[in-house]
Amino acid sequence: MPYLPARAVATLRLLFATLLLAPLAAQAQAEPDGDNSQSPYFSVHSDDPANDRLPLKSTQVRARVLGVIADVTVTQHYRNEGSRPLEAQYVFPASTRAAVYAMQVRIGERQLNASIREKQQAKQEYEAGKLAGKTSALLEQHRENVFQMNVANILPGDEVAVELHYTELLVPTDGVYRFVFPTVVGPRYNGALATGSGTAEPWIATPYQCTAATTDAVGAAAIDESAPVFDLQVQLATPTPVRELVSPSHAIDIDKGADNQSRVRLAAATTIANDRDFILDYRLAGDRIESGLLLSKGSEENFFLALVAPPKAAPSQLIVPREYLFVVDISGSMHGFPLDTAKVLLQRLLAGLRPSDRFNVMLFSGSSSLLAPDSQPANADNIARALTLLDTEMGSGGTELLPALRQALAVPGDQERARSFVVITDGFVTVERDAFELVRKHLDQANLFAFGIGSSVNRQLIEGLARAGQGEPFVVLDKASAAEQAERFRRMIDAPLLTHVQARFEGLDTYEVEPPALPDLFAQRPLVLFGKWRGEAKGRLLIEGQQAGGAYRVELPIRADQAQAENQALALLWARHRVASLTDQETLEGDFAYSQAILDLGLKYHLLTPYTSFVAVDEVVRTAPGTSPAATPQPLPLPQGVSPLAVSPLTVGAAVPSTPEPSTWAMLLIAALGGLLLHRRGPRGAGGTV
CATH class of the missing domain: 2.60.40 (Immunoglobulin-like)
Incomplete structure (x- = not known):
């Protein structure tokens, strides 16, 4: 193929920019007419x-x-x-x-x-x-x-x-x-x-x-x-x-x-x-996470906050064959820097797979596609195919997260393997609760880990998906942090730090403890317990579980001199966590079963809910x-690194935001490129070289 001279390249760039920005320019001339538009x-x-x-x-x-x-x-x-x-x-x-x-x-x-x-x-x-x-x-x-x-x-x-x-x-x-x-x-x-x-x-x-x-x-x-x-x-x-x-x-x-x-x-x-x-x-200094217990004594209620240091990571005694399904967002808001970062991240994640592992990759925007109908061996050829598939994407279209999750969860799994879903997205959607509910209903299938890409990710979606899937959330700010977060994922997926975790108090009368059940611990992060207590401050807190090296047990003594007078922060933190738990439960069960309880908490503790x-x-x-x-x-700046494609290029007032699918952009660019090449092959005698 003949090379394109500088002037032709410049023309092509200008045409490409015009194709991207023309709808936005038309839109900027329109004023919003009331609340007809539900898109940015x-x-x-x-x-x-x-x-x-x-x-x-x-x-x-x-x-x-x-x-x-x-x-x-x-x-x-x-x-x-x-x-x-x-x-x-x-x-x-x-x-x-x-x-x-x-x-x-x-x-x-x-x-x-x-x-x-x-x-x-x-x-x-x-x-x-x-x-x-x-x-x-x-x-x-x-x-x-x-x-x-x-x-x-x-x-x-x-x-x-x-x-x-x-x-x-x-x-x-x-x-x-x-x-x-x-x-x-x-x-x-x-x-x-x-x-x-x-x-x-x-x-x-x-x-x-x-x-x-x-x-x-x-x-x-x-x-x-x-x-x-x-x-x-x-x-x-x-x-x-x-x-x-x-x-x-x-x-x-x-x-x-x-x-x-x-x-x-x-x-x-x-x-x-x-x-x-x-x-x-x-x-x-020292990097050591200390265990501790804070007690607050109030005129009507007493609260506690316990942070229990996790065990040190131990080498995995048994390597369990695993299966991974990577669900990657290639929508318009991922265009440019976020998608480039996602490509680096996926490359790092795939490089960390063992030869005994299997994997699949789903790309989604307005629609979705799979690398293969079922999971593939994690060999060099299949990893190269997956990276090539993603590398051809430029980022466009809507963010149809729910259909992608439904399709991913429906992919047949290998019963002999531990299965993990890995979602990679900026999270710029409005269907957070629906996504959480969908994941919770399939907890028996796998853990879910969520990677947020960019400088202003929707942390509610990323953290909520991981919480619903009993996995871990990650935030990847840029390409430089992709390798670090991929390595974190590899370390924690090898073996959870602590499983079958249980907490109990002996000698201290506690109630309304949050969370009601402690999840498996993947990361080097303290176990956190909130709750209320009554009576005398005495006794001990016991945490027990299983780690790679066997049984785990830690004990925290409780003394009367630990109780502080009116520590408002503990009451607020407990109430906030309680609201989050009830909201999660309401999402799972549907309707507004816990709305009155959430309302009562907000009014009693003076909290926004x-x-x-x-x-x-x-x-x-x-x-x-x-x-x-x-x-x-008040207009907002676009988050750093987010393309204008994240904002609907339709005229304000349209009901559904959208950006052209990759095939549309490809047709436009091919047509532009074809025109330039035909112009390049035109008569040279009259016009000289281009």
């Missing part, structure tokens, strides 16, 4: 000077980490630089383990303390305050890691600060403690309701801002001066000196103080910082009653 869309700055389209001006994060508990304050600053009242709408993420327990609203010198309400009641109070002309704020939970803030009647020139407080538990893995602060919700694929691959939730139509910012190979966007300021600091206090303190996601400045204290701040940067999760990793919301309404009437402020959805 690009937002452009309004030419109407009366309407400030970017009311969120900054987000400030202050985290205090004491031992294994983080307490975080997030302050969102809104300012109306237009000339008419606004209602700001902002969808934002949070940690999957966050227990959100308070919200305050500051308007000038006035401060409003938000109240926790049943979700519909909170919505009614908010709407009533909005129509009455009062500044009002509403915080709702759409997913355990996706929240929405609405702030109504922000007058021209107003500055409104909304402050959120949450706490979470930091559990070390392989000796590494990790604090994660998510900054942006990735765009969600929302398929047709009839196929079960979508939901009718308005928050999914969150706009994504298309700026003129340039991007490099991994999608690091230059700072847009109109974008909200992101400021984050972490105050770290540890029981022993910190041996290593790094951020794999951001450039940071570290100030080390006395008494094992450190302060971490974002370093000055030339790229935006709020388009990816902020991640802070630290190790303590699927059935409770925070609401604050000012007493001062600030606009003419009966008038509605201009609704202004």
